[in-house]
Amino acid sequence: MYYAVYEAAVDYQIGKKRIHAGVMLITNKDTEYRLQMGDICFSLRFEDPGYCSFAREHYQEFLSENDPDINVTIKIALHQEAIKIPGSFLMSKTVENNNFSFHSDLINGSVDLDKKQCSINVKNELLSGKRIRYFEQFLCQVYYTLLKHNQRNIINNFVIHGCAIRRNGAGYLFTGRSGSGKSTIAKLSSDFDVLNDELVILKKVKGSYTLCSTPFQGDFKGNSAISVPLNAVFLIKHGKRNNIKQISKAEFVTRFIKEVIYSQSLLSTKNEDVLLEMMDFCADVAVNVPFYEMKFLPDKSFWDVIDGLNGLNNKMEVEHVVVK
Amino acid sequence: MLSLNSRPKRSEDAIWRSIEGEVVIMTSVGSEIHKLNKVGGVIWELSDGTKDFGEITSSICNHFNASFEIAQADVLEFGLQLANKNLLQITEANSYGK
Numbered sequence: 001m002y003y004a005v006y007e008a009a010v011d012y013q014i015g016k017k018r019i020h021a022g023v024m025l026i027t028n029k030d031t032e033y034r035l036q037m038g039d040i041c042f043s044l045r046f047e048d049p050g051y052c053s054f055a056r057e058h059y060q061e062f063l064s065e066n067d068p069d070i071n072v073t074i075k076i077a078l079h080q081e082a083i084k085i086p087g088s089f090l091m092s093k094t095v096e097n098n099n100f101s102f103h104s105d106l107i108n109g110s111v112d113l114d115k116k117q118c119s120i121n122v123k124n125e126l127l128s129g130k131r132i133r134y135f136e137q138f139l140c141q142v143y144y145t146l147l148k149h150n151q152r153n154i155i156n157n158f159v160i161h162g163c164a165i166r167r168n169g170a171g172y173l174f175t176g177r178s179g180s181g182k183s184t185i186a187k188l189s190s191d192f193d194v195l196n197d198e199l200v201i202l203k204k205v206k207g208s209y210t211l212c213s214t215p216f217q218g219d220f221k222g223n224s225a226i227s228v229p230l231n232a233v234f235l236i237k238h239g240k241r242n243n244i245k246q247i248s249k250a251e252f253v254t255r256f257i258k259e260v261i262y263s264q265s266l267l268s269t270k271n272e273d274v275l276l277e278m279m280d281f282c283a284d285v286a287v288n289v290p291f292y293e294m295k296f297l298p299d300k301s302f303w304d305v306i307d308g309l310n311g312l313n314n315k316m317e318v319e320h321v322v323v324k
Numbered sequence: 325m326l327s328l329n330s331r332p333k334r335s336e337d338a339i340w341r342s343i344e345g346e347v348v349i350m351t352s353v354g355s356e357i358h359k360l361n362k363v364g365g366v367i368w369e370l371s372d373g374t375k376d377f378g379e380i381t382s383s384i385c386n387h388f389n390a391s392f393e394i395a396q397a398d399v400l401e402f403g404l405q406l407a408n409k410n411l412l413q414i415t416e417a418n419s420y421g422k
Contacts, residue, residue: 253348257357279339
């Protein structure tokens with residue numbers, strides 16, 4: 001435990017919490033939040049209890065009591081000016097020795113993997129509203145970094161921009177660009193278990209692919225911290241009728257790879273190897289998992305069409321299905 | 325302007341995989357993704373800097389049972405498209421001493 005003296009009252013963008021001048025008794029619990037993401041436990045340490053409290057509430061399903069794989073000390077950099085974020089946040093990184101910076105210090109810091117320590121400064125706007133997704137993408141890169149450092153098999157363990165559903169013990173991954181309908185799918189699947197409507201982990205375990213939830217959710221609130229074997233992948237978009245069709249493996253890889261979170265390590269700037277491993281992963285998914293393009297109506301009827309995919313192999317034998 | 329004597333070579337910036345005959349290409353900055361059909365995939369794989377478009381066209385004709393005249397126009401047009409996207413580097417005949 002320690003004592004902190006706040007010299008001024010500060011308004012936070014998150015939660016509108018106000019801390020007044022005075023002496024507060026602050027425990028480690030007030031400033032540390034252990035977040036579980038797949039096999040990795042992050043200890044997120046905030047100087048400011050207000051932000052820790054926000055993390056605790058925002059990621060409550062993923063609170064962990066495991067020993068942390070990394071301690072991430074987070075300092076909030078308050079700023080006044082408007083921030084413009086590049087199209088590819090993770091690829092905007094510069095690295096020098098153990099130090100990194102994303103897009104002119106939106107997030108900057110250092111990492112020592114042997115000591116399991118990472119210290120970052122984050123512009124406070126990245127911890128509010130939808131912009132928190134950039135902070136979460138940063139944590140995804142920390143996740144990849146630890147997997148590679150720990151020499152775990154990262155070749156088939158990636159974070160995917162998608163909605164994952166567990167239905168009758170089977171996992172379904174719906175993926176596509178923002179606005180394609182992932183959160184809609186989640187809302188229409190409330191009878192089942194929604195792992196996540198934004199970011200999920202897809203990993204190969206003993207030759208089969210498994211979906212795992214992550215703490216990082218989209219518009220759908222109510223994600224479950226569960227895992228499920230993957231049964232099929234659907235590349236989705238809104239449609240005027242339900243329609244599922246086959247596409248080639250190359251077409252699948254071309255579209256699916258856009259939804260794979262860039263798997264570079266924090267201290268690496270090499271793109272070629274990363275893109276190749278992502279491409280090989282997508283090709284492996286295409287070989288091992290049934291995949292389809294799906295247009296769907298904004299109601300639950302798309303599940304009937306999915307059920308009509310006989311055995312969920314690549315042979316289409318139902319209505320509303322076009323075989324390419 | 326490309327000719328049958330022009331020699332194409334895949335850009336070192338291009339990251340690619342052949343998947344059941346079709347080819348998926350990404351640039352190293354990951355900003356663009358291209359998919360080539362089976363004919364385009366054959367042209368791409370033959371574009372290793374050692375063959376000119378004439379030799380590549382002959383291979384296409386053998387692969388797909390096409391006439392040389394028709395294939396030649398398509399191969400050159402396709403090569404120009406890839407060159408304009410900086411996916412192919414083109415060496416002209418007088419540059420490699422042929």
